[in-house]
Amino acid sequence: MSSDTWSDRLLGGLRKTQERLSGNLAGLVGANRLSDEQLDDIEDALIASDLGPRAAARIRERLASGRFEKGLDEATLREAVAEEIAAILRPVARPLDIVAFPRPQVILVIGVNGSGKTTTIAKLAHLFQELDYSVMLAAGDTFRAAAIGQLRVWAERLGVPIVSGAEGGDPASIVFDAVKQATDAGTDVLIVDTAGRLQNKRELMDELAKIRRVLGRLNPEAPHDVVLVLDATNGQNALQQIEIFREVAGVTGLVMTKLDGTARGGVLVAAAEQYGLPIHAIGVGEKIDDLRPFDPDLVAKVIAGVFR
Numbered sequence: 001m002s003s004d005t006w007s008d009r010l011l012g013g014l015r016k017t018q019e020r021l022s023g024n025l026a027g028l029v030g031a032n033r034l035s036d037e038q039l040d041d042i043e044d045a046l047i048a049s050d051l052g053p054r055a056a057a058r059i060r061e062r063l064a065s066g067r068f069e070k071g072l073d074e075a076t077l078r079e080a081v082a083e084e085i086a087a088i089l090r091p092v093a094r095p096l097d098i099v100a101f102p103r104p105q106v107i108l109v110i111g112v113n114g115s116g117k118t119t120t121i122a123k124l125a126h127l128f129q130e131l132d133y134s135v136m137l138a139a140g141d142t143f144r145a146a147a148i149g150q151l152r153v154w155a156e157r158l159g160v161p162i163v164s165g166a167e168g169g170d171p172a173s174i175v176f177d178a179v180k181q182a183t184d185a186g187t188d189v190l191i192v193d194t195a196g197r198l199q200n201k202r203e204l205m206d207e208l209a210k211i212r213r214v215l216g217r218l219n220p221e222a223p224h225d226v227v228l229v230l231d232a233t234n235g236q237n238a239l240q241q242i243e244i245f246r247e248v249a250g251v252t253g254l255v256m257t258k259l260d261g262t263a264r265g266g267v268l269v270a271a272a273e274q275y276g277l278p279i280h281a282i283g284v285g286e287k288i289d290d291l292r293p294f295d296p297d298l299v300a301k302v303i304a305g306v307f308r
């Protein structure tokens, strides 16, 4: 697949977010220097575009100290905003590298129901397959039969083995079997689905703690990654989820999905600025290749409307 197609899809996916920010920034400039009032308006526009108060303040500060010799029209403002967004996103852009030795690299995937977790697991598996890594899935979300069934369908479609059990089974024992099988088979990556019941924090914590204990017995390094899947359409609520899951699950990185379904994609910038957690990939659609590693410069240019 060419990167052009991905840029196009990213552009399509982030269109609503771009329009929101562009609309909010429209008509705010027109001089060589930005007055305090203009800077206030820009800061408000950035907050209204879900970038969060800290990122907005940071961008304001940079714009205030900037010199715009050729005058500041909207295109220049968009470029300046894109540059500042990229500066926030670059430090957190980190692909999920497969480095575990011994294999497999165990990736626990967590997130509330409906966040796009199952689809994201399938998309990640597909990405790894494209990179010639062998993949296995584990259906550790035993809370709902539908979750197990859905993951099985994906496994079949992708042609990857899956370890699963019955609804209501013990996730830790499924994970244990999966790690053993993946180790015996020399599989590179084991992606583990987990139940995302935030309603009961204690139960979720206990369940994840048990999975960790079992994993640790087989491989002290595992899980190598604890990836939180977030639904961008949740806007600021997605930030609260980071807060909670960080506390209960020791999140090591993020994937943000459904950026195509919202004008609130700016929340990606707020997440980067507030939590500094690695962002591994973003999802902009329901198709299997609608998830790609996170390219901060491209995303910044799309959000700020430099690429239109």
Ligand SMILES: Nc1nc2c(ncn2[C@@H]2O[C@H](COP(=O)(O)OP(=O)(O)OP(=O)(O)O)[C@@H](O)[C@H]2O)c(=O)[nH]1
Binding pocket: 111, 112, 113, 114, 115, 116, 117, 118, 119, 120, 146, 147, 150, 257, 258, 259, 260, 261, 283, 284, 285, 286, 290
């Ligand atoms: N538009 C869009 N839809 C997505 C994206 N990622 C996932 N979805 C859709 O969101 C819905 C929920 O995704 P799932 O993968 O089932 O989410 P989940 O978190 O596993 O949810 P449960 O299976 O209900 O626990 C599905 O209809 C997906 O096709 C995305 O990036 N964009």
